[in-house]
Amino acid sequence: xxxxxxxxxxxxxxxxxxxxxxxxxxxxxxxxxxxxxxxxxxxxxxxxxxxxxxxxxxxxxxxxxxxxxxxxxxxxxxxxxxxxxxxxxxxxxxxxxxxxxxxxxxxxxxxxxxxxxxxxxxxxxxxxxxxxxxxxxxxxxxxxxxxxxxxxxxxxxxxxxxxxxxxxxxxxxxxxxxxxxxxxxxxxxxxxxxxxxxxx
Amino acid sequence: xxxxxxxxxxxxxxxxxxxxxxxxxxxxxxxxxxxxxxxxxxxxxxxxxxxxxxxxxxxxxxxxxxxxxxxxxxxxxxxxxxxxxxxxxxxxxxxxxxxxxxxxxxxxxxxxxxxxxxxxxxxxxxxxxxxxxxxxxxxxxxxxxxxxxxxxxxxxxxxxxxxxxxxxxxxxxxxxxxxxxxxxxxxxxxxxxxxxxxxxxxxxxxxxxxxxxxxxxx
Numbered sequence: 001x002x003x004x005x006x007x008x009x010x011x012x013x014x015x016x017x018x019x020x021x022x023x024x025x026x027x028x029x030x031x032x033x034x035x036x037x038x039x040x041x042x043x044x045x046x047x048x049x050x051x052x053x054x055x056x057x058x059x060x061x062x063x064x065x066x067x068x069x070x071x072x073x074x075x076x077x078x079x080x081x082x083x084x085x086x087x088x089x090x091x092x093x094x095x096x097x098x099x100x101x102x103x104x105x106x107x108x109x110x111x112x113x114x115x116x117x118x119x120x121x122x123x124x125x126x127x128x129x130x131x132x133x134x135x136x137x138x139x140x141x142x143x144x145x146x147x148x149x150x151x152x153x154x155x156x157x158x159x160x161x162x163x164x165x166x167x168x169x170x171x172x173x174x175x176x177x178x179x180x181x182x183x184x185x186x187x188x189x190x191x192x193x194x195x196x197x198x199x200x
Numbered sequence: 201x202x203x204x205x206x207x208x209x210x211x212x213x214x215x216x217x218x219x220x221x222x223x224x225x226x227x228x229x230x231x232x233x234x235x236x237x238x239x240x241x242x243x244x245x246x247x248x249x250x251x252x253x254x255x256x257x258x259x260x261x262x263x264x265x266x267x268x269x270x271x272x273x274x275x276x277x278x279x280x281x282x283x284x285x286x287x288x289x290x291x292x293x294x295x296x297x298x299x300x301x302x303x304x305x306x307x308x309x310x311x312x313x314x315x316x317x318x319x320x321x322x323x324x325x326x327x328x329x330x331x332x333x334x335x336x337x338x339x340x341x342x343x344x345x346x347x348x349x350x351x352x353x354x355x356x357x358x359x360x361x362x363x364x365x366x367x368x369x370x371x372x373x374x375x376x377x378x379x380x381x382x383x384x385x386x387x388x389x390x391x392x393x394x395x396x397x398x399x400x401x402x403x404x405x406x407x408x409x410x411x412x413x414x415x416x417x418x
Contacts, residue, residue: 009320013387017368037322044326044394049362051343052393056334057363058245058344061254064261065240069233071262072269076229 003027008038012045124168126159132166144172217281224272232269239282240265242364243289249359250293252348260296264289279373286364287374290356297352318388321395329397346396354389357382362390 001023003011008031014020015028032039051057130139133149139161140147146169147153168174220235243264248257268275268285275284333339347355360371361382368386372379 006317009391010317010387013390014383016390017386019368019383036325037320040323040326041320041391041394043328044323044398045390047326047329048390048393048397051329051331051334052347052358052362053365054331054334055241057340058241058248060241060244060261061258064244064258067258068236068240068262068265071266072232072236075266075269 001027003031005031005035005038008032008035009041012038012042015042016046016049124158124162124173126157128158129155130158130161130166130173131155132161132164137167138169139166139173140169141172144169146171218277221272221275221277221281229269232272235281236265236268236285239285242282243285245363246286246289246359247293249344249347249363250290250352250355251296252344256296260292261289264292267292280370283366283370283374286360286366290360290374318391320391321398323398326394326398343397346393349396350389350392354385354392357385358389358393361386 003024008015008028011020011024011028015025020028032042129142131142131144131147131153132139133147133152133154135152136148138146139158142155217235220231224231224235240261244257244261247260247264248254251257251260264285267288275281329339334343347358350358356375357371360366360374361368366374368379368382371386372382375382
């Protein structure tokens with residue numbers, strides 16, 4: 001097999017990447033030995049690739065990392081408050097969410113949650129049909145694996161489940177948990193500033 | 201992969217990376233700083249190589265990292281986190297370029313026929329540009345200038361493959377083009393860069409004096 005200059009130029013990049021067949025590789029090596037121009041192209045390309053591949057080629061400007069971290073910091077969900085402060089904020093949020101989103105009764109009084117460990121809900125659509133069991137504490141999507149007593153299930157609207165003190169299942173209803181990381185996914189106000197609004 | 205120390209190291213890195221990502225998703229967003237640290241430079245250099253402007257590059261790098269943070273739930277573990285991150289950066293840079301495109305003329309190379317054969321310029325020989333010369337900012341500047349003069353599609357491929365050492369497959373996936381396209385563009389990019397940089401080698405790259413006299417390397 002004999003390689004011409006044109007063939008060599010067409011394959012030189014693949015040659016450097018080890019992407020040519022053994023036959024072609026041998027033919028190209030043979031060609032480089034006899035052709036000064038093509039070996040200059042090879043050496044030049046190899047040199048160029050080596051230079052651009054060096055770490056120091058594109059140094060970030062001074063302070064880049066700090067500025068980046070500051071920017072991230074501004075976008076971190078607020079979780080560094082005290083546990084108590086957080087609970088107050090979350091409770092305020094559920095009040096707000098409750099009065100707007102589960103608003104089919106004007107005299108809505110937030111119920112005592114069935115579980116003291118439950119995280120309150122935000123934004124559950126009032127008419128979403130959910131599943132509860134009488135001695136359970138959470139409401140679920142039908143078929144959720146975390147339903148405790150599958151024998152005595154009731155299917156009711158979310159608004160009613162909330163009124164009865166059920167809280168969202170931490171798995172199937174995860175997106176409606178107020179204190180979850182999901183809050184960073186949208187641009188809505190964070191819980192702290194919602195709490196600020198209700199204080200007025 | 202037998203006997204590959206590097207891939208072994210990578211798989212350990214990947215394991216702890218997976219763990220970090222899981223913990224970030226499960227409510228420890230602060231760990232994102234740790235996740236991103238090894239890649240900060242890479243995000244910046246991708247943005248810079250594509251935009252060739254420090255301010256734009258920093259801006260785009262920040263946007264890309266922020267986007268990765270906000271959408272960490274959408275990251276699928278079958279890809280490498282670094283590849284995903286670079287993909288976001290490329291998209292951000294593309295968007296930025298599109299915004300400013302109205303004012304900028306399309307570089308010549310973008311108008312060239314990708315499949316047409318490219319004839320490398322004939323220089324008697326190649327004089328090695330030693331990597332130590334990268335210590336000099338004017339050398340880095342010349343290299344950046346040469347890269348910037350390539351058309352966008354050539355530059356993107358070159359940046360991912362030869363600056364960030366992604367595989368041909370990863371490069372193709374990141375850019376949404378075929379591997380054949382990657383190979384063709386890569387060939388063109390490498391040869392064009394070599395042609396752009398070669399004339400500077402007639403002594404001007406290796407001696408500071410000729411730069412001081414204001415001689416253009418080409």
